[in-house]
Amino acid sequence: MSQTASTAPSYFIPQPSTWPIFGSFALLFMALGTTLWMNDVGEGKYVLIAGLCLLFYMMFGWFGTVVRESEGGLYSKRVDVSFRWSMSWFIFSEVMFFAAFFGALFYMRVISVPWLGDLDHKLLWPEFNAAWPVAGPGITERFETIPAFGLPAFNTLLLLTSGVTITLAHWALIANNRPAVVRWMVATIALGVVFLFVQGYEYTHAWRDLNLQLDMGAYGATFYMLTGFHGFHVTIGTIMLIVITVRCAKGHFTPTQHFGFEGVAWYWHFVDVVWLLLFIVVYAM
Amino acid sequence: MQATHDHAAGHDHGHAHPTGIMRWITTTNHKDIGTMYLWFSFVMFLVGGVLALLLRTELFQPGMQVVEPEVFNQLTTMHGVIMVFGAIMPAFVGFANWMLPLQIGAPDMAFARMNNWSFWLLPPAAALLVISFFVPGGAAAGGWTLYPPLSIQMGPGMDLAIFALHILGASSIMGSINIVTTILNMRAPGMTLMKMPLFAWTWLITAYLLIAVMPVLAGAITMVLTDRHFDTHFFNAAGGGDPVLFQHIFWFFGHPEVYIMILPAFGIVSEIIPAFARKQLFGYTSMVYATASIAILSFIVWAHHMFTVGMPATAQLFFMFATMLIAVPTGVKVFNWVATMWRGSMTFETPMLFACGFIFVFTMGGFTGLILAITPIDIQLHDTYFVVAHFHYVLVAGSLFALFAGTYYWLPKWTGHMYDETLGKLHFWLSVIFFNVTFFVQHFLGLAGMPRRVPDYALQFADFNMISTIGAFGFGLTQLLFLYVVVKCIRGGAKAADCPWEGARGLEWTVPSPAPYHTFETPPVVR
Numbered sequence: 003m004s005q006t007a008s009t010a011p012s013y014f015i016p017q018p019s020t021w022p023i024f025g026s027f028a029l030l031f032m033a034l035g036t037t038l039w040m041n042d043v044g045e046g047k048y049v050l051i052a053g054l055c056l057l058f059y060m061m062f063g064w065f066g067t068v069v070r071e072s073e074g075g076l077y078s079k080r081v082d083v084s085f086r087w088s089m090s091w092f093i094f095s096e097v098m099f100f101a102a103f104f105g106a107l108f109y110m111r112v113i114s115v116p117w118l119g120d121l122d123h124k125l126l127w128p129e130f131n132a133a134w135p136v137a138g139p140g141i142t143e144r145f146e147t148i149p150a151f152g153l154p155a156f157n158t159l160l161l162l163t164s165g166v167t168i169t170l171a172h173w174a175l176i177a178n179n180r181p182a183v184v185r186w187m188v189a190t191i192a193l194g195v196v197f198l199f200v201q202g203y204e205y206t207h208a209w210r211d212l213n214l215q216l217d218m219g220a221y222g223a224t225f226y227m228l229t230g231f232h233g234f235h236v237t238i239g240t241i242m243l244i245v246i247t248v249r250c251a252k253g254h255f256t257p258t259q260h261f262g263f264e265g266v267a268w269y270w271h272f273v274d275v276v277w278l279l280l281f282i283v284v285y286a287m
Numbered sequence: 288m289q290a291t292h293d294h295a296a297g298h299d300h301g302h303a304h305p306t307g308i309m310r311w312i313t314t315t316n317h318k319d320i321g322t323m324y325l326w327f328s329f330v331m332f333l334v335g336g337v338l339a340l341l342l343r344t345e346l347f348q349p350g351m352q353v354v355e356p357e358v359f360n361q362l363t364t365m366h367g368v369i370m371v372f373g374a375i376m377p378a379f380v381g382f383a384n385w386m387l388p389l390q391i392g393a394p395d396m397a398f399a400r401m402n403n404w405s406f407w408l409l410p411p412a413a414a415l416l417v418i419s420f421f422v423p424g425g426a427a428a429g430g431w432t433l434y435p436p437l438s439i440q441m442g443p444g445m446d447l448a449i450f451a452l453h454i455l456g457a458s459s460i461m462g463s464i465n466i467v468t469t470i471l472n473m474r475a476p477g478m479t480l481m482k483m484p485l486f487a488w489t490w491l492i493t494a495y496l497l498i499a500v501m502p503v504l505a506g507a508i509t510m511v512l513t514d515r516h517f518d519t520h521f522f523n524a525a526g527g528g529d530p531v532l533f534q535h536i537f538w539f540f541g542h543p544e545v546y547i548m549i550l551p552a553f554g555i556v557s558e559i560i561p562a563f564a565r566k567q568l569f570g571y572t573s574m575v576y577a578t579a580s581i582a583i584l585s586f587i588v589w590a591h592h593m594f595t596v597g598m599p600a601t602a603q604l605f606f607m608f609a610t611m612l613i614a615v616p617t618g619v620k621v622f623n624w625v626a627t628m629w630r631g632s633m634t635f636e637t638p639m640l641f642a643c644g645f646i647f648v649f650t651m652g653g654f655t656g657l658i659l660a661i662t663p664i665d666i667q668l669h670d671t672y673f674v675v676a677h678f679h680y681v682l683v684a685g686s687l688f689a690l691f692a693g694t695y696y697w698l699p700k701w702t703g704h705m706y707d708e709t710l711g712k713l714h715f716w717l718s719v720i721f722f723n724v725t726f727f728v729q730h731f732l733g734l735a736g737m738p739r740r741v742p743d744y745a746l747q748f749a750d751f752n753m754i755s756t757i758g759a760f761g762f763g764l765t766q767l768l769f770l771y772v773v774v775k776c777i778r779g780g781a782k783a784a785d786c787p788w789e790g791a792r793g794l795e796w797t798v799p800s801p802a803p804y805h806t807f808e809t810p811p812v813v814r
């Protein structure tokens with residue numbers, strides 16, 4: 003059982019740690035490996051995989067240490083507030099990352115594509131019709147888009163529902179009803195996993211049957227980069243949900259102190275909001 | 288309960304501490320990490336400086352003498368990337384690490400272990416940049432702004448630069464989240480926000496800017512990467528994209544980035560001038576608001592870097608006026624510094640010399656910035672040496688001079704010794720003279736039409752280029768004197784008092800010199 007904040011020291015400074023240096027080597031290997039691999043040196047993938055393994059080892063160990071410190075009652079109210087501030091700012095940085103890609107979509111759709119289709123450019127590309135969704139004047143291949151009110155709408159429903167189930171899990175945690183917490187968390191995870199499967203199915207369908215590929219100009223690039231980074235964030239979020247569920251099942255957290263849980267919930271809601279935006283501007287509009 | 292408290296507050300007194308290299312690799316101490324940041328940035332400063340001297344050597348005379356044009360482009364690019372991301376930014380983070388906990392009465396940064404990682408991400412990134420010189424095609428050569436289509440056409444060196452920037456960005460974001468959290472949540476009782484030293488305020492706002500724009504840079508270079516290797520068309524008109532799109536995203540990051548490099552400098556100068564004028568800072572509140580307005584305005588001026596790409600006149604007008612608006616809060620700051628000195632009882636030790644030098648020379652850089660903000664003039668001066676002169680006035684005489692000022696100011700607190708005042712003053716005078724020899728003439732070169740980023744030039748530019756190169760070598764050698772002064776101060780010298788400066792105020796001067804390994808384990812009470 004966790005100790006309460008009242009017995010923790012007001013400040014917490016961790017012991018010297020070797021985890022960060024593992025992380026640094028991990029990123030160095032990943033960068034070198036990816037560079038080699040992208041430039042047709044096949045062995046690069048092994049360097050990349052080595053880096054990834056090191057990164058997982060580091061994250062497992064580092065987060066494990068944090069969990070032990072937390073359950074050991076070392077984190078005071080002040081540390082809890084620090085976690086809240088830092089998670090909020092981290093999510094803000096993620097928002098700005100997505101903003102760059104939404105900005106690119108906006109620019110292409112509203113500025114560069116119509117511009118390429120205007121009268122001046124008729125000389126260069128007489129055949130080009132700048133009606134969205136479009137690849138670009140230099141791409142003659144055709145593609146189709148995924149209708150919004152099929153699988154994407156279903157996915158929207160999944161994520162919105164998962165926002166409800168995680169809130170129910172949170173309420174159950176506050177009520178100290180462990181079995182209910184785990185049940186609602188398992189439901190949330192299941193919704194996340196189904197979402198990812200649907201997204202995977204949709205990608206396969208788009209790539210093979212609709213000829214919607216990454217090289218399909220403005221539409222292909224923004225479609226895959228936005229939904230791809232979102233899917234990546236859902237994957238990370240699902241892993242975080244699984245970790246938190248296991249911790250709940252093990253009896254971690256108390257009805258009053260459970261920022262680990264809340265932080266993951268915040269992240270999940272953030273991923274949810276990004277999807278809503280995506281659904282509107284990528285699929286529906 | 289008491290036992291737990293003692294254990295965690297004095298957490299490592301009873302434990303075996305890693306020694307030797309492992310102390311530095313595993314440390315969670317803000318002073319150790321600050322020291323590493325400062326040394327790392329100084330090494331990068333020397334590396335970037337050597338690249339700059341190679342450039343100036345090639346430009347000593349017209350014609351091609353020393354390097355091939357492709358190598359010249361690589362040197363230009365890497366000089367920029369290394370100085371911005373490897374020297375100036377980490378140096379300010381080093382100051383933040385050392386001084387913020389001392390200034391706000393905290394025992395350490397909010398996330399001491401993540402703080403370690405923020406630092407230890409820098410060496411791998413630096414390694415990637417160094418390696419990039421030796422891959423086929425050489426290092427990235429598109430300029431530090433990495434504009435497509437050049438950045439899309441280059442070899443693997445560009446991939447390495449992109450990953451280096453990703454890692455540096457991750458480091459900056461973690462460092463900034465740490466700083467914001469520390470300032471917002473770790474202040475000593477009674478240290479209200481409006482009682483904070485101005486260095487803490489400027490860093491709070493800088494960290495906010497970093498968290499907001501580093502991810503945008505990450506997005507931009509990720510698009511370059513996918514355009515390079517995964518067939519996307521973000522910056523290719525054939526696919527409906529536009530190279531100008533990159534410029535928009537890059538400068539949405541890039542303009543706030545220049546304030547990221549100057550706001551902490553404002554903070555340092557605002558600490559030093561009151562100390563040596565022996566007066567309170569004039570207009571503290573207006574300084575805070577001016578800093579915040581500069582930060583907010585920095586998000587709506589980015590396209591002043593793009594006046595020649597073919598924007599609608601309305602957009603040019605908007606960005607011109609928005610840019611000129613920034614002169615108002617900046618003017619407030621300069622006014623306040625001068626007003627602080629007014630009727631002060633001033634002495635001119637090295638920190639004060641650098642701070643005064645900062646005001647003079649930075650303000651000149653600010654004025655050339657205003658000139659460049661005016662669209663019709665910028666269209667004439669775009670990509671000329673006038674621009675090079677402008678941003679070196681704000682980055683070298685601005686950011687770097689403030690870093691020197693801060694170093695001399697806090698060196699007694701860091702080392703416990705006084706530095707050699709005579710050599711310090713010599714360092715200042717040589718720096719300020721050689722700086723102006725190097726860069727003042729570049730205004731004339733630019734006005735006469737010499738383009739930047741070229742290894743060769745017309746005969747008419749020969750004289751000024753020769754002067755500039757002589758100045759650059761003088762400036763570079765002078766920095767070895769700085770290294771000597773710092774090393775000498777670390778190894779010995781007159782014992783520094785807890786507060787060696789008569790007029791200095793602030794919590795950092797209440798702890799012994801050198802500052803003990805752990806400070807403020809029991810929070811001080813500020814009234």
Ligand SMILES: [Cu+2]
Nearest residue numbers: 542589591592
């Ligand atoms: Cu700018």
